[in-house]
Amino acid sequence: MVSKIMKTCTHFIDAEIVDGFWKPILDANRVAGLRTIYEQMETTGRINALRILWKPDGEAPKPHRFWDSDIAKWIEAAAYAVGQKYDAELDQQIQHLIHLLEEQQQPDGYLNSYYLAVEPEKRFTNVQWSHELYCAGHLMEAAIAYFKATGNRSLLQIACRYADLIDSIFGSEPYKLKGYGGHEEIELALIKLYETTGNDRYLKLSSYFIEQRGRKPYYFEEEAAARGTSATAIQKLEYFQAHEPVREQNDVVGHAVRAMYLYCAMADLARVQGDESLRDACEKLWNILVSQYLYVTGGIGSSSKNEGFTRPYDLPNNEAFCETCASVGLVFFASRMLRLSCDSRYADVLERALYNSVAASMSLDGQRFFYANPLETKEYYNLDGVSEQQYYTRSSWFDCACCPSNLSRLYTSLGSYIYTAEEDGIAAHLFIDSSVHFAYDGAQLALRQETRYPWDGKVVFTLRTDRPVEFTLRIRVPDWCSEYEISGKETCVREKGYLLIQRVWQDSDTVSFVMKMPIKRVYADPLVLEDVGCVTLQRGPVVYCVESADYDVPLSTVVLSSHAVLREKQEVAGLPADVVAVIGTAFTACTKHPDALYSSDKPSYMPVPFTAIPYYVWGNRSDGVMRVFLPETDKCQP
Amino acid sequence: MVSKIMKTCTHFIDAEIVDGFWKPILDANRVAGLRTIYEQMETTGRINALRILWKPDGEAPKPHRFWDSDIAKWIEAAAYAVGQKYDAELDQQIQHLIHLLEEQQQPDGYLNSYYLAVEPEKRFTNVQWSHELYCAGHLMEAAIAYFKATGNRSLLQIACRYADLIDSIFGSEPYKLKGYGGHEEIELALIKLYETTGNDRYLKLSSYFIEQRGRKPYYFEEEAAARGTSATAIQKLEYFQAHEPVREQNDVVGHAVRAMYLYCAMADLARVQGDESLRDACEKLWNILVSQYLYVTGGIGSSSKNEGFTRPYDLPNNEAFCETCASVGLVFFASRMLRLSCDSRYADVLERALYNSVAASMSLDGQRFFYANPLETKEYYNLDGVSEQQYYTRSSWFDCACCPSNLSRLYTSLGSYIYTAEEDGIAAHLFIDSSVHFAYDGAQLALRQETRYPWDGKVVFTLRTDRPVEFTLRIRVPDWCSEYEISGKETCVREKGYLLIQRVWQDSDTVSFVMKMPIKRVYADPLVLEDVGCVTLQRGPVVYCVESADYDVPLSTVVLSSHAVLREKQEVAGLPADVVAVIGTAFTACTKHPDALYSSDKPSYMPVPFTAIPYYVWGNRSDGVMRVFLPETDKCQP
Structure with a gap:
């Protein structure tokens, strides 16, 4: 029996962003952003770290536990860019990194530049803090992106070999570890890997990681005890969303990026497995998140202490942490909720994050980034350091450099967040000057969206089709919009925040949607x-x-x-x-x-x-x- | 030639607090406070640490570098209490501690429980962070208090022996270290020691420490280099007020308690040496402090990052650090400025701190303390620890326990902040139900002040004298007071915020001063x-x-x-x-x-x-x- 969810859930379709608000931002990211990040990865030793040359007394900088994820997110970002418009230099850089990863991968599939170089005997003994599973997840996402962009399976094979190793180590079988990663990510990546390869071992493993999380006895406590440390004593399990089984979690807690990645995986698992109770858990967490923990800018995670959530309505402006990655994660989570149900509530939040907190995090020239995105800044001393920084400004890099490449992969894939294919047609969630190709009921269609949004509220849709075809075009009415006009004479039903234009479409049909924008x-x-x-x-x-x-x-x-x-x-x-x-x-x-x-x-x-x-x-x-x-x-x- | 300052400067006279607002608070401090602190010093190993029994592999807790100062400040607080009203048990506890200090003191005079036990070979190699000079200063203040309270010289001799050692090590002579303490305190203590013993080596050493501070080459940088570390690289010299010579400092910077103790010493040195340019430096810093860095509660030091000052007007309410010790230090600084000039501006700030930030820092039962005194609190998680603390509350103790004993010594000496003896009479700075004895022009006088202040604005002064005597009674008109009445028919001049009642006083004369208190x-x-x-x-x-x-x-x-x-x-x-x-x-x-x-x-x-x-x-x-x-x-x- 196909569940209700599986019948209604949808997928995004890649659109090409032609012009408008995002064009210069995406160009800056593609040209300056991707290059800046690659150069920083070279300069700071992240790329060299893949050669596993670090020695305690050597000259190479000691790799950090999460460096591999920087590499992977950059590959993912670059792969989307290559897929949209082939760029031989970029592809060569990607292949160079893939080559290094290939060389590094161990016969059993293991692949982590920190553990291989620094603590080879300690693999998977500290998944609470090691970022091994997190890095593995990003590797999978990168591999899938590159495979889809180019058809090249080299990185996908590396990722699958590593996933197979992880699957042989973690799981419910008595001889396997009962653990899960301290920083969620692999859960959503494994579902993508399942959807890409069709191998349901990956789905099963993701489901295991998600469902096992927060169950007693607490794995992180047992793992810490086995290491002879009391790691959990200095960090509450809420930080990792590992204090309760995920379906029983009744508050949005802990590290914000960790939370978003978990919720993404929960929503994906609910969709893929048609699991309504898990969908309900996502809906519950979503509602708490947006009604108690969301800044007006779409920032989330108010405290720098835990890079995350504190208490409902605790949303200070000056101390607002609002990590860039957290808003990127919120876009991911919102897009997953949209796939579960075409409801404008999700797209409203996605758009709020995108045009504010996310867009603010990169300078207009694409070369500098915010890690935190406060809503108010003051003159200040950098009291802990030697150098005195008077103002809060964007930086070209960070020791913990998760944000630039995360933003970059969102930007190079932004065209995929505009439309979803719905059972009865297509839904327009975002207003971006773009062009999308899709098929419906045997017809080949192209939908051109022309707009100067968000500076102007006018959006014109023009359809090209090789034959007349009946389908529904859903156009989102944003939460901020209380007055609009729509062209045409059709009955225009409004459903879950979308206008439904249901008709037999002819080639060159246009729809003009004009939002008043006071x-x-x-x-x-x-x-x-x-x-x-x-x-x-x-x-x-x-x-x-x-x-x-x-x-x-x-x-x-x-x-x-x-x-x-x-x-x-x-x-x-x-x-x-x-x-x-x-x-x-x-x-x-x-x-x-x-x-x-x-x-x-x-x-x-x-x-x-x-x-x-x-x-x-x-x-x-x-x-x-x-x-x-x-x-x-x-x-x-x- | 006697300078202008030396002619006008005054001293405080001890009054007995009889009743009113402070009585229950001081009783709570005397009974519960002093006992609680002594017990905590016992329980936490601070007292035992004086026995120098700590071994790396032993059971005794490792002493901290500033533990000796807790002991000293408690002795000082208890000494004032014993001086006011003899208490054999308290005196016995003091003498027990003095005995331990005596046993600990090295033949050369050195005395520091941390260095003697933990790093005996590293004496005076890290005065930037070691708190050796800071602890020594508190020892001197304790010794002076106990000597003045009881006439017992045992602790004073210990303190002088240690001061002599320090004097043999630091100074301008070529063979001496050109250093000064990272946490100011010894400077003001040495001036007290000079005033108590008449030995001007102590004054000279204090002057050296004050004048040498912040001169190039920076001692802390040289000292750190000699240790093979770059300690200054992680903390700016401003933190220690050691970035510029003190007379050239044009902003209030760094750790707030450190700053207050330095300013106290500068004001004392200006007074004792009649140094007008140093007095001007104090006045400059005072004006900046109260017009740009002062909370309405009398709290200072807005940031927890440096426990100190940030930028002018940066006075957030919720994050306000406002350490208890900093407000206590502000009372000390204000009282020193009052000695330089009977100007109500100083007493206004002293009173603001006293009735608000200082008074808030101890629970009404005298058993719990605030370390920080914010102006706004929120519900919060203790995000870094295991235990979850929902509200900010007072604690019975702290790992760094500077505040309780600092508060306690201020409270047991509070009677000494009410009046100063002026050249032409006496000045009443605070309105506290009290009784003070003083001599003027050969007459023996007693001044009784009766008031329910601050709940009521009426204050009645009654003078007892053994003969008619002409002098001036100065009564402060507080900054908040815009309407008042004063009894009697004399011409009442107002000067620097004080009403001057100049007349021939008869026994039983009264003055009634009534402030409207809307x-x-x-x-x-x-x-x-x-x-x-x-x-x-x-x-x-x-x-x-x-x-x-x-x-x-x-x-x-x-x-x-x-x-x-x-x-x-x-x-x-x-x-x-x-x-x-x-x-x-x-x-x-x-x-x-x-x-x-x-x-x-x-x-x-x-x-x-x-x-x-x-x-x-x-x-x-x-x-x-x-x-x-x-x-x-x-x-x-x-």
Whole structure:
């Protein structure tokens, strides 16, 4: 019997991004981003580490436990790029890395540059912290991407050999280890590997890792005891989402990237196995995540202490960690939920993360990255180090460099997040100037989407078909959109946030969908302590911030009147010409006693020109500070 | 020639605290506090460490480099207590510790339980981090206190022997080390030792340490290089206030307690040597400190990263570190500035720290302490540990236990901060129900101060004298006080914030000083980002907060209307009966979309009963959260 889920679940179709908002960003990633990351991997010894040459007394830098994942994510990113548009140099770099991996792989399939070089006798004795299974998962994703892009099976074979070894070591059989990785990733990768190879051992192993997680006795405690350490004593099991079986988890906890990758795997497993109770568990976690733990920018994981979740509604702006990888992981999780059900709630969050937290994490030139994406920055000292850094800025690299390549693989595959093939047609989740080819009911179709979104709310779909064909085009109505117009005379049903245009389509048919895109004031739930009395601005999916580059007064003093008339402005100096800023008049709060820190006299409010820019472009003009939320006053004049 | 400073500088006179606000707090400290700390020092091995029994493979806990300072500060605190009211048990405990110190002291005078036991060959090779000079300084302060309290010279002799050794090692002579301690303390202690013994070697050594600090080549860098480490590479010299010569320092930087102890020593040295340029340096640092780095509670040092200062106006509420020792140090610094000049600006800050940040740091029962004193707390996980702590609460002890004994020595000597003897009479800086004896112009005088301050603004001074005598009584008009009445018909000059009552005093003369004490709204300079649009309350010197114990709604949602009528209330359940709370009506912000974290609909405001309690009593009724600043709205009805 085919379950209800399996009947309704869908898959994404690759579209080509032709123009618009993302084009320069993706070009920067493809040209500067991929090159920068490769060079950094060379410079920092990550590529050389694949040669297993490290010796305790040698000159080579000691590899880190997660270096292999940087390599793998870069290969994955580059493979998508090669698949879209062949690039011999890029392909050669990929093949060079594959060659090194091939040389490194042990006869039994084992492959990990840290353990082979540094602790060869300690394989799989510390899966809580070793990142072995995490690195293996990324290797699988890279292999699948390269195989799909080129048909070349070399890396896929390496990945399968390693997966077979892991399958021989972990599992429910009495002679196998009852463990699972401390950083989830292999679970979702194994499902991809199953879907790519058809080998259901991989599905079974993924299911084992997912279902075994959090069961008693706790594997991480037993594993630590076997090593003679009490590793779990210094980190709660919640950090790893390993405190309870996954279906029984009733809160979003721990390290944010770990959580996202687990939830992705749970959603995939629910889909592939038609497991409704697991789908319900995903839905429960999704709802908690987006209603209690999500920043307005799509950032998640508020604390730098655990790079993760703390308490419901604990969403400070300044200390916001919001790791780039966590927002990328949120896009992955949202896309998986979309495959389970074409519901705009998922695409709304996916879009929120994409246009804000994710887009902010790379500089416009593609060469520098944020690891953390706070909603407010201050001048500060780098108190722990020698060098004094006055402002929070993007960096070209990190010791723990998970973010740049994670972002890169999302960007080189961004065309695959626009549409899903639905049972009765096709659904448009994102508004990106693009072109997609698909088949339906024997017809060969091409759907061109033309738009300047998110700067303009007009989207025109044009269909090419080799024959008239009846199907449904679903167009998402975003959560921020309260007014829109759609062309044509068809009855337009709205279902789970999508407009359903069901008709017999002719070649060259067009649909014009126009969303009104006013500047909106956005307020957080007052359970978010830091945002009470404060407001932020949003236009379309784009969240705004103020940046010191636009102000002569200290940003701390800027207050927005609830009566302020705000309007759009393009061609802001130093920003891409099409970027829409928001301008008007705000107040600057001024003390009446400049010599006293505290006073019984309320500060006075003086008018100042107000400029807000999209959050994602902050930090691209000059170093300075930034704020997403501002205090809002009911005063209308000083 | 006697310099201008030396002519005007004054000294504090010990008063006996008779009744009022501080009585139960000081009793709790004297009874529970001193005992708790002594027991903790026993339990944790600090006292046993004085026996130098630690062996690498033994059972005794390894002493820490600053353990000796805990012992010394407890002796100092207990000595003041014994001096006020003899207590044989306490004196016996002190003498027991002195005996252990005597046994431990080396023939050359060296005395440090950590170095003697753990690294005997490494004496004075790491004064940047070793706390040897810091511990020595506290030993001197303890010795002086015990000598003054009892006339017993045993500890004083130990301290002098150690001081002599240090003097033989550090100094400008070519054969001496050109160093100074990484944690200031010995500088101020040596000046006290000079003032107690009259031996000017101690003054000269203190002056050397102060003047040498921050000169190039940097001693800490040379010392680290000599050890073969690059210790300074991981901590900026600003942390130690060792980046520039002290007179050239133009900002308040680094570890807050370190900074306060240095500034104390600078002020003392300026006073003793009549050094006006050094006094000017103190004045410069004082002004920067109180106008850019001071919390409304008298807390200082906003960051936990360096336990210290960051940037001007960087005064976040939730992350506020505000170490107890730093506020205690601020009281010390303010009292030294008061000795240089009878100016109410210093006493105002001293009082602010005392009634708020300092008073908050001990529980009402004297048994638990805050190390950090934030202005806002949240529910939180203890993310780094096994145990999950939901609320920030006081603890009975700390691994680094500097705060309890520091607080304790301030409390047992609190009577000495009320009055200074001035050239032309006496100045009353604090309003504390007390009695002081002093001599002036051959007359023996007693001044009784009766008051319920800070709950009531009325203070009655009654003078007893054995003969009529002409002198000036200075009474401070606090910065918060804009309306007051003073009895009597004399011309009442106001000078540097003090009312000068100059007359021929007769026995039984009284002066009644009545300060109006309304509830005031207090606003921070808008350069303090976190406080813009927010307000706090103050009545007299007491700063208020809201605490979850008084609320049915989440504290994050509480907003105060600028129109709210606020009134006083005593006898709040769970608090001492005389504590004045502030009550009225506030609003709770309510989202119109409980299922959505973000919305374009502004939250609505519903009335809720408002209760604010003095900051210093928070966390004494039940565990929960607290806020000092609240958003303020101009709305007057929902």
